[in-house]
Amino acid sequence: MVSFIGKVKKLLMKLNTKMRSFFWNIRRILHNVKTKIGKFLDKYHLNFANKFPGWAKALLYLSPALIVLTIFTFWPIINSFALVVYENYNMSNDTITGYTLFGNFLTVITDESFIVPASHTGSSAVINTLIIVFISVPISVLLALFISVALNSIKPLKSFFQTIYFLPYVTNTIAIGLVFAYMFKTDGGLVNQLLGMVGVNAEGLSWVESGAVYWRSMFVLIFYGIWASLAFKIMVFLTSMQGIDKQYYQAAAIDSTPRRRIFSKITVPLISPMIFYILVTSVIGAFKIYNSIVALFGVSGAPAGVDYNLQSIVMYIYQFIDGSNAGNLSVAAAGSLILFVIILLLTLVQMQVSKKRVHY
């Protein structure tokens, strides 16, 4: 038996060397062919590749991506600037009644349910979005920081825990949303059952269905948003924490630094570029929130039979493209530009603040 295993091992080793030398020879042959072609081209002055400047070659390699980006990103951006000055644009027959500079912006701003809460809804798209941004982003960033510090200090089963915390990232958003909606069901939902177990009377307490109040639905939405976005943040923080030189921690240990101060004075400043990156991208991401609301509450953006609405700015814009007000693209373009300006301003503010706080 032992000799048999030995023979198989020997055979595999032999096969391995054969394969490696095979690929080695192929590389040699290709190299020879390449040199010969190069020599031939040089001889008859046909080697045009050398005649192009470097940037022209780079542009050539970039062109496939550039073409796609132009069609699907740059052109729509330019187009939305054009759309916004059309008055009463009709998508089906491509006609307009005239041009206006601020008309579409005024339509959006004065619209009930964009900024000012409509009398019958009790909330507006901007208010909803701002609540989501300013509650979920700080909480999720802080939570991710603490979890990554904890994960970083775990020794046994390290990669196991890291995998667990990374799982939400590879799971579909809509699927998670549906599971959440199920967990927060009024009758027989996991959350209500748990609440019942710890002695809270949760009978008929509704979260995402008819009868839910605004803050309960919002809580579920924020909770869901934080949970779904944690994984990526943890991964980024953990990776950058593992890149910190161990000597800083040894030096801190010798200087009897308490854990809290090690965290705030060493870990956080040293990964501050990553924290800043995560902060900017998650603020932008939170402003563009769309699919998690749809996953929890459907395209209406509200539990059935309630007098408020949880729609975000993007959902508001979307209704002019493919929703209740379909076809009014000029208004949608105006809404997008307003969203763009809000995000731009906030990012500029963050960059200003970061100049003092971020250490590169």
Add this chain to the structure above:
Amino acid sequence: MELRLENLTKIFTNKSGAETTAVDSLDITIESGTLVGLLGPSGCGKSTTLFMIAGLVKPTSGKIFFGDDDVTKLAPEKRGIGLVFQNYALYPHMTVYNNIIFPLENLDVPRDEAIERVKAMANLVGIGELLDRKPSQLSGGQQQRVAIARALVKKPRVLLLDEPLSNLDARLRLQMREEIKRIQRETGITTIFVTHDQEEAMSISDKMVVLDFGQEQQYAAPQSMYNNPGNLFVAKFLGNPPINTFEAEIKKGYLIINEQKFMKTKIADGLYDIGMRPENFRAGEEGFKVDVKDIFHIGRDTMIHFDFNGSNIRALVDSDDITTGQKTVNLTIKTERVYIFDKETGKVINHG
């Protein structure tokens, strides 16, 4: 404060279970207020020893005493040590001032006194004007000073330096080594200095420990260690150019070199390793005649190459004693400068 290592041992076990003894039952007592150099080739366990004293590495067995306190089980922050890392480990996002005051922020020190101490320490190490800079804006030598100031500002019981000069250029190294010696004298703090550079260790230390494969080879004052090496390893490790070593036989009370009687000795007959330092040879009218293989005139000194029992030997002699084109040279060496080592154990036989 006196520092005592008792039977200190560290064994590292890798994933496949193989054991490496990094430090092997070290017994050293370091007197209060002295600067001790921990010297040895790379991988000899000198940094491991230092980190065990610091508490960053747990010893496998043995004990560490600071004065009368057993600190073996104590966490690093409770030992009251200052440690200067090889690459300084200055916090890159803090200014020099914040770096130095950092250890004090964790202690019960009034703010005024803390600021006072930071300034005094910065002046002591000569970086008083650089307090507002970031470490990246400093030169290597300045960073080194900041690191020493940070280690000293909390008035540690022991100062540990882990190859502190290896990242500096040659001239700065000479300067910093005098600086470290001066700072150590002024503060009177017990200091351990790890280095692989024998010249550095010899010039700075009051006493030094030579380690090889985790074992103490010799613990003595630099000059006495140089003149009376305990074994072949120490003899080979110290000195530049290195000591000449060759095999030779002792027959009937005489050391035989090139089939001639070289000198009289009382050591028993047999085969031995012989060590002779190049600079201990003197050229003159009389002495042991050797055929010159190669000769290099280096200003004040002249290096002569010749054979002793088939091994190449170098002698560093005064240029005045040599005339150019000499084919043979007569060399003398003092009897106490000939080191005879046991072939089995490597221990010196005619010294000690």
